Amino acid sequence: MSSAIELLWTEKYRPRGLKDIVNQREIVERLMKFVHEKNMPHLLFAGPPGTGKTTAAHALAHDLYGEEYHQYMLELNASDERGIDTIREKVKEFARSRTSPDIAFKIILLDEADNMTADAQQALRRLMELYSANTRFILAANYPSKIIDPIQSRCAFFRFTPLSKEDVVARLKYIADNEKVEYDEDALETIYEISEGDMRKAINMLQTAASLGRVTTDSVYKVVGLARPKDIKEMLEQALKGDFSGARELLRKVMIEYGLSGEDVVKQIHRELFSADLKLPEDLRVMIADYLGEIHYRIVEGSDDDIQLSAFLAWLAVMGRRVGAQS
Ligand SMILES: Nc1ncnc2c1ncn2[C@@H]1O[C@H](COP(=O)(O)OP(=O)(O)OP(=O)(O)O)[C@@H](O)[C@H]1O
Ligand SMILES: [Mg+2]
Secondary structure (H helix, E strand, C coil), rough: CCCCCCCCCHHHHCCCHHHHCCCCCCCCCCCHHHHCCCCCCCCEEEEECCCCCCCHHHHHHHHHHCCHHEEEEEEECCCCCHHHHHHHHHHHHHCCCCCCCCCCCEEEECCHHHHCHHHHHHHHHHHHHHHHCCCCEEEECCCHHHHHHHHHHHHHEEECCCCCCHHHHHHHHHHHHHHCCEHHHHHHHHHHHHCCCHHHHHHHHHHHHHCCCCCHHHHHHHEEEEEHCCCCCHHHHHHHHCCCCHHHHHHHHHHHHHHCHHHHHHHHHHHCCCCCCCCCCHHHHHHHHHHHHHHHHHCCCCCHHHHHHHHHHHHHHHHHHHHHCCC
16 A cells, blocks of 8 residues: 555545534534525635534535536635636636536635735625625635625624534544544543644644554554643653652753654643643743743743753742752
8 A cells, every 4th residue: 555645534534524523513404404405695615623623615506516516616725816807707617617407506616815915805895895796705714703794794694613522532533444544542532632623733633643453542652743742741840759860861861752843842841730630829820821931932932941941940949849848
């Protein structure tokens, strides 16, 4: 098996029709109504990456026009097109093309619409009006607040939300079983935690981890280039106990084993610092966060990773002893 030519699972398992979309129930129901009525207004799909916006637009077109829906759908990406003039040309040409025998309009999907300047959006608004007789726009955006009001008021608004743990884990199981991939249950939960409800990220992680064999929590952390939170926590605890050498040993281990940069380690320490697992007096937590910010700055500015992180662990050891002596 050559993984290079293997289909991306995000594509292979992209839902075809509206009924295959995971969760986003209210959205799916509203879209199904448009299919039933064979009519719809302009739509604005807003929400974080990997939650199904592009998928829903394609699924809607699929259900409206059937398998051959591509001829009735123009897909544009606002970030790729060279400005509103190219968009205008493409829309003009597409509006002239044939419509489907049973549906009076064609669909223009404009992805990343929030990347357009306000001026370009004004021009877009005129296009939406000019061609409204036989086209409907679906605008997709991560940040709907960047879409100008006159456009927002012309569109039905759909808010996509990050997918829940149950949904993501269930989808990953379905894919893993289909691909005959072996996995540990908790590895799928770890994928969910890291992906934060972004299904694209989750599926990509699963595919990369699966290329190494059985999917385990360790293999997941490896492929995403993160250390196990447990290792980071242990390192901090050792340092706070005053065991500087032990902590430094763990630091080396995570940097080498997981191939982390100093900046990666700082980010993970930051995450661990605010997780409930690490028991610390509140004022110490604040002081550590403050000093960590300083270390981050120095590393970004080009100071040596090892020197800075060792200094941080040494400082933690001193702080830990001081707090220990007080209590
Ligand atoms: N609700 C969902 N149900 C099933 N699969 C999903 C869902 N959302 C996302 N996916 C999976 O994740 C992939 C990416 O989803 P999609 O392209 O729709 O995201 P998006 O919301 O358009 O993200 P972006 O803002 O980055 O464009 C899809 O190919 C599909 O495999
Ligand atoms: Mg998209």
